[in-house]
Amino acid sequence: SAVISQKPSRDICQRGTSLTIQCQVDSQVTMMFWYRQQPGQSLTLIATANQGSEATYESGFVIDKFPISRPNLTFSTLTVSNMSPEDSSIYLCSVRLPEETQYFGPGTRLLVL
């Protein structure tokens, strides 16, 4: 199993600023993902965070807006840059272990004013 923590758990930010979300896992994992859940919607994959290389972004998401770091196999950050109210969402970190189910962090609730 895997236990995931995220910081911050929630934040209220001003338009035009940036927020960095941290994700810490209690074991080494290869596959780590960042998701967004907009109000009333299901989850959308932003990117797969690759250790030692650039993240792989899904269609509609770009590195300039959502830069991701993955310095080691237990940690990753997602930055939401130049925020607008449309970025108000829950951001979730998730990992998948080989032959096992997928684990999700508690999420970061972001409100952009």
Added chain:
Amino acid sequence: KNEVEQSPQNLTAQEGEFITINCSYSVGISALHWLQQHPGGGIVSLFMLSSGKKKHGRLIATINIQEKHSSLHITASHPRDSAVYICAPLRGAQKLVFGQGTRLTINP
């Protein structure tokens, strides 16, 4: 048409009732997850299955790969089962595709 369709979208039942949530998908998959999301936002994976049936306590999940259909059943439902249940097929090795979720409310 969405790649993943869940039904019903909302379900309200009385405590003790047998609950069924259905999921149909159009993509080729290697496995399928059923997720539970509580009002606080936390998500828990209930099942990962690639064939047949799995049971955990009062929860049962089934999948028919040929028909591209999965069901989640809850027996003897309880108010603490109230949550959003999300079907998430795994496309290829990495990508989960998410249904819109079924909001379940169990009244005492």
